[in-house]
Amino acid sequence: MNARILVIDDEAPIHRFLKPALAASGYDVLTAENGRQALHLIATAAPDLIVLDLGLPDMDGKDVLAQARQFSQAPVIVLSARDREAEKIAALDLGADDYVEKPFAIGEFMARLRAALRHAARNEKEISHFEVEGLSVDLERRLVNRNGAPIKLTPKEFDLLAILVRHAGKVVTHKQILTQIWGQAHAEDTQYLRVFVGQLRAKIEPSPDSPRLIQTEAGVGYRLCAAE
Structure with missing residues (x-):
């Protein structure tokens, strides 16, 4: 249909x-x-x-x-x-x-x-496993690897990645991410979020200075690349 x-x-x-x-x-x-x-x-x-x-x-x-x-x-x-x-x-x-x-x-x-x-x-159907461009994320077991090699993330870094995975291909606003991870009191702390995104990119992106997986929507939020 x-x-x-x-x-x-x-x-x-x-x-x-x-x-x-x-x-x-x-x-x-x-x-x-x-x-x-x-x-x-x-x-x-x-x-x-x-x-x-x-x-x-x-x-x-x-x-x-x-x-x-x-x-x-x-x-x-x-x-x-x-x-x-x-x-x-x-x-x-x-x-x-x-x-x-x-x-x-x-x-x-x-x-x-x-x-x-x-x-x-x-x-x-609730997503439990996600793969794109060599990155593999197991949400249930909180495991991440790239090209078969494990990546160690802090709890907050994993929470950030999990939000992006659950909305892969979709723009997630700064406010949506900040309130889900750090609470309503931090809804406007976009610079704080920018630091965490930078840390996450350094660990999962093939070239952190030219990110392909986590895309910035200027002034709005972030989008995780979704596999075709």
Whole structure:
């Protein structure tokens, strides 16, 4: 059965561009032009993934996201011309899985869509083991190795890696990581987090000065590379 994608956008050119591209890749496509119609379709059609514009005519896209998250856990890719970091962070903290700015390249968009669908599929069965580019992580036994060689991590370094593994391919905001590991009192300690990410990269990256596994989303958070 093909994955069902709901595209929520009030711009007709976006629908004319995205609908055939998604259909050509084997997806079933639903469309909505405003927030009220979108929420109805999310509730009744149960899409497998939602593409959401923030600038809708009847309500802010973030309000659509917040309401949808009350009854749907379908991955959401925010697609918007709003490029302020605060908008990205707010949408991700509300439960969006990724954020793509307009104008966008269809190749990158489709890659992020596939990654979001893979992440959702992994979430259906709790992940216990993860592998990508020679890195192996056993979450249950708290073991990490690279190309067969064990890597010793501190408890906090492992907790950080575990969060990224559970959300591989998805942006995880600074606030989400900090509150999960160190608590709400440290939600704004981004410099503290940057130090820990640097320490973790030094241990797991083939070339820590040019990291490939843990990718920085400037001003927003981090994303662990997900295997195809």
